[in-house]
Amino acid sequence: xxxxxxxxxxxxxxxxxxxxxxxxxxxxxxxxxxxxxxxxxxxxxxxxxxxxxxxxxxxxxxxxxxxxxxxxxxxxxxxxxxxxxxxxxxxxxxxxxxxxxxxxxxxxxxxxxxxxxxxxxxxxxxxxxxxxxxxxxxxxxxxxxxxxxxxxxxxxxxxxxxxxxxxxxxxxxxxxxxxxxxxxxxxxxxxxxxxxxxxxxxxxxxxxxxxxxxxxxxxxxx
Numbered sequence: 001x002x003x004x005x006x007x008x009x010x011x012x013x014x015x016x017x018x019x020x021x022x023x024x025x026x027x028x029x030x031x032x033x034x035x036x037x038x039x040x041x042x043x044x045x046x047x048x049x050x051x052x053x054x055x056x057x058x059x060x061x062x063x064x065x066x067x068x069x070x071x072x073x074x075x076x077x078x079x080x081x082x083x084x085x086x087x088x089x090x091x092x093x094x095x096x097x098x099x100x101x102x103x104x105x106x107x108x109x110x111x112x113x114x115x116x117x118x119x120x121x122x123x124x125x126x127x128x129x130x131x132x133x134x135x136x137x138x139x140x141x142x143x144x145x146x147x148x149x150x151x152x153x154x155x156x157x158x159x160x161x162x163x164x165x166x167x168x169x170x171x172x173x174x175x176x177x178x179x180x181x182x183x184x185x186x187x188x189x190x191x192x193x194x195x196x197x198x199x200x201x202x203x204x205x206x207x208x209x210x211x212x213x214x215x216x217x218x219x220x221x222x
Contacts, residue, residue, distance in 0.1 A: 070099025
């Protein structure tokens, strides 16, 4: 059972999400928060698997709330899926830097939300296709950040750097396995080692690291 906390300042939106989730097998809504501060407090109390987080909320916005949740070591098992009506580059960048495990627009189909929650729990990356393109474009204007990120990369083996590059380009474990002629299990093991060495929460954070370190560039993924 996947336990979900809904954080949105609109009661009608929360009610819609609740109905969707509670009529689907395998999901449980453990709480609803009307602002970012309440979302953080309820996450600490209920320890949900996933927080579905709106960006624009009173008292504390969704990005600040996301950072507070992902920055709390005691909440390391909780993932945050950010939803917004705004397909804006800076929101995408800030949400991912804050530690969000995925980003979807509110006009996404219900099936996309359900899939997004499942992917967040499994640790896979979730970015809407249009947002993935915008994220890549965003990094064109941002210089590589060599400090701690680059130091972390030095701990990776040559194979792990290859895998990180492919993860950054959006490949899943099966695609990585096919590209490198290894088994999916081996690909999964490599990803696990990379997450551990770089202190990343999930694959989305590996995408950010791949770009910020300069290991991957928009040109390298076409």
